Amino acid sequence: xxNSSTTVDIRQTPQGRLGMWILIAGELIIFGGLIACYLxxxxxxxxxxxxxxxxxxFFGALNTAVLLLSSFTIVLAHTAANNMKxxxxxxxxxxxxxxxxxxxxxxxxxxxxEISEGLTFSSPKLVASGKEVGSLFWSFYYIMTGLxxxxxxxxxxxIFIIMLQIRKGNNLxxxxxxxxxxxxxxxxxxxxxxxxxxxx
Amino acid sequence: MEHTQDNGSVVYPDVKTDYHxxxxxxxxxxxxxVLLGLSLAVFEFNLPANVAIAIVFAVAVWKIGMVIRNxxxxxxxxxxxxxxxFAAVFILLAFFWGVFPDVSMVHRELAxxx
Numbered sequence: 001x002x003n004s005s006t007t008v009d010i011r012q013t014p015q016g017r018l019g020m021w022i023l024i025a026g027e028l029i030i031f032g033g034l035i036a037c038y039l040x041x042x043x044x045x046x047x048x049x050x051x052x053x054x055x056x057x058f059f060g061a062l063n064t065a066v067l068l069l070s071s072f073t074i075v076l077a078h079t080a081a082n083n084m085k086x087x088x089x090x091x092x093x094x095x096x097x098x099x100x101x102x103x104x105x106x107x108x109x110x111x112x113x114e115i116s117e118g119l120t121f122s123s124p125k126l127v128a129s130g131k132e133v134g135s136l137f138w139s140f141y142y143i144m145t146g147l148x149x150x151x152x153x154x155x156x157x158x159i160f161i162i163m164l165q166i167r168k169g170n171n172l173x174x175x176x177x178x179x180x181x182x183x184x185x186x187x188x189x190x191x192x193x194x195x196x197x198x199x200x
Numbered sequence: 201m202e203h204t205q206d207n208g209s210v211v212y213p214d215v216k217t218d219y220h221x222x223x224x225x226x227x228x229x230x231x232x233x234v235l236l237g238l239s240l241a242v243f244e245f246n247l248p249a250n251v252a253i254a255i256v257f258a259v260a261v262w263k264i265g266m267v268i269r270n271x272x273x274x275x276x277x278x279x280x281x282x283x284x285x286f287a288a289v290f291i292l293l294a295f296f297w298g299v300f301p302d303v304s305m306v307h308r309e310l311a312x313x314x
Contacts (some may be wrong), residue, residue, distance in 0.1 A: 013278060024272075025288040032292035039296065040303045064236055072229040075271050079222060167203050183272045187264045193276070194239060194256045 009087045016173060027151075031188050034147070035195065037042055038140045051126075052200040059110045060197030063103050064189060070099025071186045074159070074179040081175040086166045089175055093163040096182060100156040107149055111116040114138075141196055145151075148188055154180045220276030228270045235263050 042048050077092035118125035119138050126135040158181060162174045239259045242252050269275045274282065 013281065017277075018281070021277070021284055025284050028288040029287070029291065035252060035297040036292055036299075040299060043300075044303050061236065063242055068236065069230050071267060071271050075225050079225070079281070094262065122292065180272055183267055186271075187267045190263045190267065191260050194253075194260045196268065198239065198243075198256050199253050 066167045067186045081172040085135040
Protein backbone atom coordinates (compact mmCIF):
# COMPACT_ATOMS: atom_id res chain seq x y z
CA UNK A 1 0.00 0.00 0.00
CA UNK A 2 1.35 3.38 -0.88
CA ASN A 3 -0.57 5.35 1.72
CA SER A 4 0.67 5.30 5.26
CA SER A 5 -0.80 7.23 8.15
CA THR A 6 1.95 9.80 8.20
CA THR A 7 1.54 10.81 4.53
CA VAL A 8 -2.13 11.79 4.88
CA ASP A 9 -3.06 15.28 6.00
CA ILE A 10 -5.81 15.52 8.64
CA ARG A 11 -7.49 18.23 6.51
CA GLN A 12 -8.11 15.61 3.83
CA THR A 13 -10.04 13.40 6.23
CA PRO A 14 -13.74 13.64 5.34
CA GLN A 15 -15.76 15.21 8.17
CA GLY A 16 -17.97 12.13 8.48
CA ARG A 17 -14.99 9.86 9.13
CA LEU A 18 -13.51 12.31 11.60
CA GLY A 19 -16.84 12.41 13.46
CA MET A 20 -17.03 8.62 13.48
CA TRP A 21 -13.54 8.30 14.95
CA ILE A 22 -14.48 10.69 17.76
CA LEU A 23 -17.67 8.66 18.40
CA ILE A 24 -15.66 5.43 18.42
CA ALA A 25 -13.11 6.88 20.89
CA GLY A 26 -16.06 7.79 23.16
CA GLU A 27 -17.54 4.31 22.87
CA LEU A 28 -14.14 2.83 23.73
CA ILE A 29 -14.24 4.75 27.00
CA ILE A 30 -17.77 3.49 27.81
CA PHE A 31 -17.06 -0.17 27.10
CA GLY A 32 -13.43 0.03 28.23
CA GLY A 33 -14.53 1.43 31.62
CA LEU A 34 -16.98 -1.44 32.04
CA ILE A 35 -14.37 -4.00 31.00
CA ALA A 36 -11.76 -2.48 33.34
CA CYS A 37 -14.22 -2.64 36.27
CA TYR A 38 -15.02 -6.26 35.37
CA LEU A 39 -11.31 -7.18 35.22
CA UNK A 40 -10.59 -5.53 38.57
CA UNK A 41 -13.45 -7.46 40.19
CA UNK A 42 -12.44 -10.66 38.43
CA UNK A 43 -8.94 -10.37 39.90
CA UNK A 44 -10.40 -9.72 43.33
CA UNK A 45 -12.93 -12.55 43.18
CA UNK A 46 -11.34 -15.60 41.49
CA UNK A 47 -14.54 -17.57 42.22
CA UNK A 48 -16.13 -15.72 39.29
CA UNK A 49 -14.38 -18.37 37.18
CA UNK A 50 -16.92 -20.87 38.56
CA UNK A 51 -19.77 -18.69 37.28
CA UNK A 52 -18.19 -18.23 33.85
CA UNK A 53 -18.37 -22.02 33.44
CA UNK A 54 -22.12 -21.57 32.83
CA UNK A 55 -21.63 -19.39 29.72
CA UNK A 56 -21.77 -21.26 26.41
CA UNK A 57 -18.43 -21.15 24.57
CA PHE A 58 -20.16 -22.60 21.50
CA PHE A 59 -22.64 -19.71 21.25
CA GLY A 60 -19.91 -17.17 22.06
CA ALA A 61 -17.67 -18.52 19.29
CA LEU A 62 -20.59 -18.74 16.87
CA ASN A 63 -21.50 -15.12 17.55
CA THR A 64 -17.86 -14.05 17.09
CA ALA A 65 -17.78 -15.79 13.68
CA VAL A 66 -21.12 -14.21 12.73
CA LEU A 67 -19.88 -10.72 13.61
CA LEU A 68 -16.58 -11.24 11.76
CA LEU A 69 -18.49 -12.36 8.65
CA SER A 70 -20.87 -9.40 8.91
CA SER A 71 -17.87 -7.06 9.22
CA PHE A 72 -16.61 -8.60 5.99
CA THR A 73 -19.95 -8.06 4.21
CA ILE A 74 -20.21 -4.41 5.32
CA VAL A 75 -16.69 -3.71 4.08
CA LEU A 76 -17.70 -5.28 0.74
CA ALA A 77 -20.72 -2.93 0.74
CA HIS A 78 -18.29 -0.03 1.20
CA THR A 79 -16.19 -1.24 -1.76
CA ALA A 80 -19.32 -1.61 -3.90
CA ALA A 81 -20.42 1.91 -2.91
CA ASN A 82 -17.00 3.26 -3.94
CA ASN A 83 -17.45 1.58 -7.30
CA MET A 84 -20.83 3.36 -7.65
CA LYS A 85 -22.79 0.11 -7.45
CA UNK A 86 -25.63 0.93 -5.02
CA UNK A 87 -27.57 -2.28 -5.72
CA UNK A 88 -24.60 -4.44 -4.84
CA UNK A 89 -23.90 -2.30 -1.76
CA UNK A 90 -27.52 -2.74 -0.67
CA UNK A 91 -27.24 -6.51 -1.03
CA UNK A 92 -24.15 -6.64 1.18
CA UNK A 93 -25.81 -4.32 3.70
CA UNK A 94 -28.80 -6.65 3.85
CA UNK A 95 -26.44 -9.57 4.52
CA UNK A 96 -24.90 -7.54 7.34
CA UNK A 97 -28.32 -6.92 8.86
CA UNK A 98 -29.08 -10.66 8.61
CA UNK A 99 -25.77 -11.29 10.44
CA UNK A 100 -26.88 -8.88 13.17
CA UNK A 101 -30.25 -10.65 13.45
CA UNK A 102 -28.52 -14.02 13.72
CA UNK A 103 -26.32 -12.62 16.49
CA UNK A 104 -29.39 -11.40 18.41
CA UNK A 105 -31.20 -14.73 17.96
CA UNK A 106 -28.17 -16.61 19.35
CA UNK A 107 -27.93 -14.15 22.23
CA UNK A 108 -31.62 -14.56 23.09
CA UNK A 109 -31.23 -18.36 23.12
CA UNK A 110 -28.28 -17.93 25.51
CA UNK A 111 -30.15 -15.46 27.73
CA UNK A 112 -33.24 -17.69 27.95
CA UNK A 113 -31.11 -20.70 28.92
CA GLU A 114 -29.22 -18.72 31.60
CA ILE A 115 -32.33 -17.05 32.99
CA SER A 116 -34.14 -20.40 33.17
CA GLU A 117 -31.20 -21.74 35.22
CA GLY A 118 -31.68 -18.86 37.68
CA LEU A 119 -28.48 -17.05 36.65
CA THR A 120 -29.73 -13.47 36.71
CA PHE A 121 -28.98 -10.05 38.25
CA SER A 122 -28.54 -10.59 42.00
CA SER A 123 -29.54 -14.19 41.35
CA PRO A 124 -31.73 -15.35 44.30
CA LYS A 125 -30.42 -18.87 43.68
CA LEU A 126 -26.80 -17.79 44.19
CA VAL A 127 -27.62 -15.46 47.09
CA ALA A 128 -29.49 -18.29 48.85
CA SER A 129 -26.48 -20.59 48.46
CA GLY A 130 -24.13 -17.95 49.92
CA LYS A 131 -22.55 -17.03 46.55
CA GLU A 132 -23.41 -13.30 46.53
CA VAL A 133 -20.05 -12.57 44.88
CA GLY A 134 -20.95 -14.93 42.05
CA SER A 135 -24.22 -13.12 41.41
CA LEU A 136 -22.18 -9.95 40.76
CA PHE A 137 -20.58 -11.77 37.81
CA TRP A 138 -24.01 -12.13 36.21
CA SER A 139 -24.76 -8.44 36.78
CA PHE A 140 -21.62 -7.57 34.80
CA TYR A 141 -22.40 -10.22 32.20
CA TYR A 142 -25.88 -8.88 31.48
CA ILE A 143 -24.82 -5.22 31.52
CA MET A 144 -21.89 -5.75 29.15
CA THR A 145 -23.60 -8.11 26.72
CA GLY A 146 -26.90 -6.22 26.95
CA LEU A 147 -25.25 -2.87 26.17
CA UNK A 148 -23.39 -4.55 23.31
CA UNK A 149 -26.65 -6.06 21.96
CA UNK A 150 -28.20 -2.57 22.12
CA UNK A 151 -25.32 -1.33 19.94
CA UNK A 152 -25.97 -4.19 17.51
CA UNK A 153 -29.62 -3.07 17.23
CA UNK A 154 -28.55 0.58 16.68
CA UNK A 155 -26.01 -0.55 14.05
CA UNK A 156 -28.62 -2.60 12.20
CA UNK A 157 -31.06 0.33 12.26
CA UNK A 158 -28.42 2.76 10.93
CA ILE A 159 -27.39 0.32 8.18
CA PHE A 160 -31.05 -0.19 7.21
CA ILE A 161 -31.73 3.57 7.02
CA ILE A 162 -28.59 4.15 4.90
CA MET A 163 -29.51 1.16 2.73
CA LEU A 164 -32.76 2.97 1.86
CA GLN A 165 -30.99 6.31 1.37
CA ILE A 166 -28.51 5.02 -1.21
CA ARG A 167 -31.00 3.29 -3.50
CA LYS A 168 -30.82 6.18 -5.98
CA GLY A 169 -27.04 6.31 -5.81
CA ASN A 170 -26.88 9.32 -3.45
CA ASN A 171 -24.88 9.60 -0.21
CA LEU A 172 -22.85 6.50 -0.98
CA UNK A 173 -20.07 7.68 1.35
CA UNK A 174 -22.42 7.03 4.30
CA UNK A 175 -22.03 3.28 3.73
CA UNK A 176 -18.46 3.49 5.01
CA UNK A 177 -19.54 5.51 8.07
CA UNK A 178 -22.19 2.90 8.97
CA UNK A 179 -19.53 0.25 8.38
CA UNK A 180 -17.14 1.91 10.83
CA UNK A 181 -19.83 1.78 13.51
CA UNK A 182 -20.47 -1.89 12.74
CA UNK A 183 -16.76 -2.73 12.97
CA UNK A 184 -16.64 -1.04 16.37
CA UNK A 185 -19.51 -3.30 17.52
CA UNK A 186 -17.49 -6.25 16.19
CA UNK A 187 -14.25 -5.35 17.96
CA UNK A 188 -16.01 -4.82 21.30
CA UNK A 189 -17.39 -8.36 21.00
CA UNK A 190 -13.93 -9.69 20.07
CA UNK A 191 -12.77 -8.59 23.54
CA UNK A 192 -15.94 -9.62 25.41
CA UNK A 193 -15.73 -13.15 24.01
CA UNK A 194 -12.53 -14.30 25.81
CA UNK A 195 -13.46 -12.25 28.86
CA UNK A 196 -16.85 -13.90 29.44
CA UNK A 197 -16.72 -17.17 27.53
CA UNK A 198 -13.15 -18.48 27.51
CA UNK A 199 -11.44 -17.33 30.74
CA UNK A 200 -13.12 -19.84 33.07
CA MET B 201 -4.65 11.47 -3.72
CA GLU B 202 -3.66 8.26 -5.45
CA HIS B 203 -3.20 4.92 -3.80
CA THR B 204 -1.84 1.58 -4.95
CA GLN B 205 -3.98 -1.52 -4.72
CA ASP B 206 -2.78 -5.05 -3.89
CA ASN B 207 -2.47 -5.88 -7.59
CA GLY B 208 -0.16 -2.89 -8.05
CA SER B 209 -2.60 -0.67 -9.98
CA VAL B 210 -2.74 2.99 -9.00
CA VAL B 211 -6.21 4.49 -8.59
CA TYR B 212 -7.38 8.06 -8.01
CA PRO B 213 -10.54 7.85 -5.91
CA ASP B 214 -12.99 10.66 -5.27
CA VAL B 215 -11.90 12.24 -1.98
CA LYS B 216 -15.54 12.63 -0.91
CA THR B 217 -16.25 8.92 -1.16
CA ASP B 218 -12.93 7.13 -0.79
CA TYR B 219 -9.57 8.60 0.08
CA HIS B 220 -7.79 5.52 1.30
CA UNK B 221 -6.48 2.20 0.00
CA UNK B 222 -8.14 -1.19 0.26
CA UNK B 223 -6.38 -4.23 1.67
CA UNK B 224 -7.39 -7.75 0.60
CA UNK B 225 -10.48 -8.04 2.80
CA UNK B 226 -11.00 -11.75 2.18
CA UNK B 227 -7.47 -12.54 3.35
CA UNK B 228 -8.07 -10.45 6.49
CA UNK B 229 -11.29 -12.39 7.17
CA UNK B 230 -9.47 -15.73 6.83
CA UNK B 231 -6.76 -14.55 9.27
CA UNK B 232 -9.46 -13.45 11.73
CA UNK B 233 -11.26 -16.80 11.55
CA VAL B 234 -7.97 -18.70 11.97
CA LEU B 235 -7.18 -16.57 15.04
CA LEU B 236 -10.66 -17.33 16.41
CA GLY B 237 -9.93 -21.02 15.94
CA LEU B 238 -6.58 -20.59 17.71
CA SER B 239 -8.20 -18.92 20.72
CA LEU B 240 -10.60 -21.88 20.99
CA ALA B 241 -7.91 -24.53 20.48
CA VAL B 242 -5.34 -23.09 22.90
CA PHE B 243 -6.82 -24.98 25.86
CA GLU B 244 -6.26 -28.30 24.06
CA PHE B 245 -2.48 -27.91 24.31
CA ASN B 246 -2.30 -28.61 28.08
CA LEU B 247 -0.60 -25.28 28.79
CA PRO B 248 -0.70 -23.75 32.29
CA ALA B 249 -4.04 -21.90 32.66
CA ASN B 250 -2.39 -18.48 33.08
CA VAL B 251 -0.33 -18.95 29.91
CA ALA B 252 -3.40 -20.13 27.95
CA ILE B 253 -5.45 -17.13 29.11
CA ALA B 254 -2.57 -14.76 28.26
CA ILE B 255 -2.41 -16.27 24.75
CA VAL B 256 -6.19 -15.94 24.32
CA PHE B 257 -6.11 -12.25 25.25
CA ALA B 258 -3.04 -11.61 23.06
CA VAL B 259 -4.94 -13.18 20.16
CA ALA B 260 -7.99 -10.98 20.95
CA VAL B 261 -5.81 -7.85 20.89
CA TRP B 262 -4.26 -9.02 17.61
CA LYS B 263 -7.74 -9.55 16.11
CA ILE B 264 -8.86 -6.09 17.28
CA GLY B 265 -5.74 -4.62 15.66
CA MET B 266 -6.53 -6.38 12.38
CA VAL B 267 -10.14 -5.14 12.34
CA ILE B 268 -9.26 -1.58 13.28
CA ARG B 269 -6.34 -1.34 10.83
CA ASN B 270 -7.85 -3.10 7.82
CA UNK B 271 -11.66 -3.02 8.02
CA UNK B 272 -11.81 0.42 9.65
CA UNK B 273 -8.85 1.61 7.54
CA UNK B 274 -7.00 3.18 10.45
CA UNK B 275 -3.74 2.30 8.69
CA UNK B 276 -4.55 4.97 6.07
CA UNK B 277 -5.57 7.66 8.55
CA UNK B 278 -3.46 10.70 9.52
CA UNK B 279 -1.43 10.49 12.70
CA UNK B 280 -3.88 12.75 14.59
CA UNK B 281 -6.62 10.11 14.28
CA UNK B 282 -4.23 7.50 15.72
CA UNK B 283 -3.52 9.85 18.62
CA UNK B 284 -7.26 10.37 19.27
CA UNK B 285 -7.90 6.60 19.36
CA PHE B 286 -4.85 5.74 21.45
CA ALA B 287 -5.58 8.61 23.86
CA ALA B 288 -8.82 6.78 24.73
CA VAL B 289 -6.91 3.53 25.25
CA PHE B 290 -4.29 5.35 27.35
CA ILE B 291 -6.98 6.88 29.60
CA LEU B 292 -8.45 3.41 30.17
CA LEU B 293 -5.07 1.89 30.99
CA ALA B 294 -4.30 4.78 33.37
CA PHE B 295 -7.65 4.18 35.11
CA PHE B 296 -7.02 0.44 35.33
CA TRP B 297 -3.47 0.65 36.71
CA GLY B 298 -4.40 3.58 38.96
CA VAL B 299 -7.08 1.52 40.71
CA PHE B 300 -5.39 -1.87 40.45
CA PRO B 301 -3.21 -1.58 43.63
CA ASP B 302 -6.27 -0.68 45.73
CA VAL B 303 -8.14 -3.69 44.44
CA SER B 304 -5.37 -6.25 44.50
CA MET B 305 -3.38 -5.27 47.59
CA VAL B 306 -6.11 -4.47 50.13
CA HIS B 307 -6.93 -7.49 52.27
CA ARG B 308 -10.16 -8.99 51.10
CA GLU B 309 -11.63 -9.16 54.60
CA LEU B 310 -11.34 -5.36 54.85
CA ALA B 311 -13.31 -4.79 51.65
CA UNK B 312 -16.98 -3.83 52.01
CA UNK B 313 -19.18 -6.93 52.08
CA UNK B 314 -21.42 -7.38 49.04
